[in-house]
Amino acid sequence: MAFRSWRRPSRRMVLTSVAAVAMTSVVGGVAYSAGAATQQPAIQTSTPHRADDVTNIDVLRQQLRNYYGDPLGTGNFAADSNYAKEAQKVAAAGTRWISVPHRTSKKKAILLDVDDTTLATWNYEIASNWAFNPTSNADFVLNQKFPAVPGMVDLVKTAARDGYAIFYLTGRGAAQEQATLGNLTSDGIGVDAGYPAPTTLTNGEDGLFTKPAVADYPDYLKQACADDKNGSCTTIHYKSATRAHIESLGYEIVANFGDQFSDLKGGFADRTFKLPNPNYYLP
Numbered sequence: 193m194a195f196r197s198w199r200r201p202s203r204r205m206v207l208t209s210v211a212a213v214a215m216t217s218v219v220g221g222v223a224y225s226a227g228a229a230t231q232q233p234a235i236q237t238s239t240p241h242r243a244d245d246v247t248n249i250d251v252l253r254q255q256l257r258n259y260y261g262d263p264l265g266t267g268n269f270a271a272d273s274n275y276a277k278e279a280q281k282v283a284a285a286g287t288r289w290i291s292v293p294h295r296t297s298k299k300k301a302i303l304l305d306v307d308d309t310t311l312a313t314w315n316y317e318i319a320s321n322w323a324f325n326p327t328s329n330a331d332f333v334l335n336q337k338f339p340a341v342p343g344m345v346d347l348v349k350t351a352a353r354d355g356y357a358i359f360y361l362t363g364r365g366a367a368q369e370q371a372t373l374g375n376l377t378s379d380g381i382g383v384d385a386g387y388p389a390p391t392t393l394t395n396g397e398d399g400l401f402t403k404p405a406v407a408d409y410p411d412y413l414k415q416a417c418a419d420d421k422n423g424s425c426t427t428i429h430y431k432s433a434t435r436a437h438i439e440s441l442g443y444e445i446v447a448n449f450g451d452q453f454s455d456l457k458g459g460f461a462d463r464t465f466k467l468p469n470p471n472y473y474l475p
């Protein structure tokens with residue numbers, strides 16, 4: 193079942209895009225365009241002039257293993273890795289932000305993405321050799337194999353203790369909602385990351401938002417995504433329209449946490465926080 197294939201449409205472009213982004217400033221960037229009316233790649237980036245303008249993909253994979261403190265590629269990142277330290281820095285900045293007074297008559301909330309924002313998918317990157325596949329990924333999701341992103345559980349616990357509503361917003365499909373909830377919180381299956389449970393909204397909706405099938409879109413997604421291809425929301429439209437929906441119910445999203453820029457674009461949050469993720473790029 194390809195219920196997540198839409199989520200990562202261009203995962204096979206991942207490593208080349210990482211390398212291309214890294215060298216953009218060096219090369220000065222010729223935009224990739226293969227004929228005006230033809231289909232464009234999902235990731236718009238520059239074209240290297242020479243092979244040496246980009247990092248060799250096998251060398252890049254090793255650099256990523258080193259960054260995660262896992263030079264031999266076991267799938268377990270190290271607690272003292274540069275990845276863990278960078279994630280903890282973002283979590284600390286988020287904690288400082290939510291801890292200062294925010295004057296609002298609305299109910300204060302924080303909102304978090306799931307993959308590589310609250311749950312770290314490093315073990316799946318290693319297992320899949322950075323080649324996303326909905327079937328192999330579903331094994332990790334449904335068996336709840338992902339540990340917490342360093343620093344993030346304490347941040348969310350602090351927010352919950354301070355009276356914030358806690359919302360999770362993920363591109364994972366509705367069929368993966370129960371497993372996602374179990375991995376995030378504590379259901380005794382697989383990894384229990386120990387996050388506070390999502391807050392039930394004032395209208396009774398549960399606060400873990402997974403992406404419905406197009407046929408099941410609520411009105412706010414139908415409207416926001418009417419002009420998207422086949423009426424299927426882009427990530428930015430899906431996520432920003434959902435945040436708008438949440439705020440329309442009387443919440444103020446004080447902080448929005450994501451590892452992809454598409455998690456953070458489109459407004460409806462006072463401030464955004466970007467978690468590190470050099471492994472893939474989701475437009």
Ligand SMILES: [Mg+2]
Nearest residue numbers: 305307308451
């Ligand atoms: Mg993510």
